Amino acid sequence: MSVSVLGAGAFGTALAISLAGKGPVTLWARDAGDMAKRRENTKRLPGCPFPDTLTVTDSLDQASAAKILLLAVPMQRLRSVLEDHKGALHGKHLVACCKGIELSSGVGPVSVITQTIPDATAAILTGPSFAADIARGLPTALTLACGDAAAGKYLQAELTTANLRLYRTTDTIGAELGGALKNVVAIASGAAIGAGLGESARAALMTRGYAEMQRLAAHLKAEPTTLAGLSGFGDLTLTCTSEQSRNYRLGQSLGQGTPFDPSTTVEGAATARAVDALACEAALDMPITRAVAGLLDNQLDVAGAMKLLLTRPLKEE
Numbered sequence: 001m002s003v004s005v006l007g008a009g010a011f012g013t014a015l016a017i018s019l020a021g022k023g024p025v026t027l028w029a030r031d032a033g034d035m036a037k038r039r040e041n042t043k044r045l046p047g048c049p050f051p052d053t054l055t056v057t058d059s060l061d062q063a064s065a066a067k068i069l070l071l072a073v074p075m076q077r078l079r080s081v082l083e084d085h086k087g088a089l090h091g092k093h094l095v096a097c098c099k100g101i102e103l104s105s106g107v108g109p110v111s112v113i114t115q116t117i118p119d120a121t122a123a124i125l126t127g128p129s130f131a132a133d134i135a136r137g138l139p140t141a142l143t144l145a146c147g148d149a150a151a152g153k154y155l156q157a158e159l160t161t162a163n164l165r166l167y168r169t170t171d172t173i174g175a176e177l178g179g180a181l182k183n184v185v186a187i188a189s190g191a192a193i194g195a196g197l198g199e200s201a202r203a204a205l206m207t208r209g210y211a212e213m214q215r216l217a218a219h220l221k222a223e224p225t226t227l228a229g230l231s232g233f234g235d236l237t238l239t240c241t242s243e244q245s246r247n248y249r250l251g252q253s254l255g256q257g258t259p260f261d262p263s264t265t266v267e268g269a270a271t272a273r274a275v276d277a278l279a280c281e282a283a284l285d286m287p288i289t290r291a292v293a294g295l296l297d298n299q300l301d302v303a304g305a306m307k308l309l310l311t312r313p314l315k316e317e
């Protein structure tokens with residue numbers, strides 16, 4: 001096996017630790033020094049020591065010698081990372097490990113890879129998983145989506161580990177939409193709980209949020225069944241119900257009117273704005289996404305958002 005992980009945040013580090021249980025893995029970080037010395041990512045994933053088979057480097061040349069490269073940087077940074085290191089990435093298997101829609105283009109990570117490095121094999125690894133769970137070796141199941149069926153089968157086998165079970169699909173659009181959109185619904189769910197609106201309100205937001213996810217997925221020609229899987233329903237369930245989720249916690253802060261650390265990676269914030277714009281352009285009804293974008297941009301407070309959702313014309317389910 002020959003795998004490197006580009007991006008040493010919580011998720012990249014966790015995947016590298018899990019994969020290093022199978023064989024040598026290289027983790028590329030801009031600030032590799034401290035991690036290489038301590039053999040731990042004390043900033044993003046404390047308490048998870050690196051196995052001996054994990055090498056940390058700040059040399060992109062060293063990391064890009066691998067055949068499979070996992071891209072674990074935030075969604076809005078993906079294009080610039082690929083552009084900056086284009087020369088080293090041609091012909092590789094590039095697996096996006098980020099969740100979101102790019103604000104500047106309205107596309108997801110697989111399209112960003114294809115547009116930037118057209119001769120690479122583009123795939124996405126997504127689904128319900130907290131970095132700390134993966135790093136601790138807790139059982140986790142994810143979706144590996146690759147438009148090239150044979151390459152998808154190869155990646156599935158290479159990236160499955162003892163505790164990380166991968167299911168595969170060729171529907172990259174459906175897989176990336178599930179991972180991107182569930183974060184928007186998680187912000188809404190956190191806001192409802194934070195504002196004291198109750199568990200029933202959260203269940204309504206999750207269900208109607210899922211209907212919005214399906215609406216956009218159908219518009220973009222995703223397979224209808226993909227969203228019912230790990231990358232859609234699975235991740236929606238996890239993220240809307242756990243305080244481990246940063247998206248959920250941002251929502252809670254909005255609901256409570258308390259401050260939130262702006263340096264935290266919260267993919268649903270940019271994605272809500274990107275999807276709100278897409279929905280407007282395509283005349284798609286996505287009121288929960290609208291409400292989240294309005295909350296984030298201070299156009300609405302929680303009471304205003306609830307009014308927006310509850311006073312809409314009555315309709316069939």
Ligand SMILES: NC(=O)C1=CN([C@@H]2O[C@H](COP(=O)(O)OP(=O)(O)OC[C@H]3O[C@@H](n4cnc5c(N)ncnc54)[C@H](O)[C@@H]3O)[C@@H](O)[C@H]2O)C=CC1
Binds near residue numbers: 073074080265
């Ligand atoms: N943390 C988690 O539990 C999970 C995260 N993800 C996804 O993984 C992606 C990354 O999230 P996290 O690792 O949690 O974020 P994080 O905030 O822990 O780390 C982001 C990392 O990206 C690095 N980075 C940013 N710009 C860079 C650049 N231009 N060049 C090199 N490195 C750069 C930062 O230095 C940082 O180490 C997100 O899309 C997230 O949705 C997916 C599943 C689980």
Ligand SMILES: O=C(CO)COP(=O)(O)O
Binds near residue numbers: 248266
């Ligand atoms: O994607 C995740 C779980 O599957 C992680 O969620 P957060 O990015 O909200 O922390």
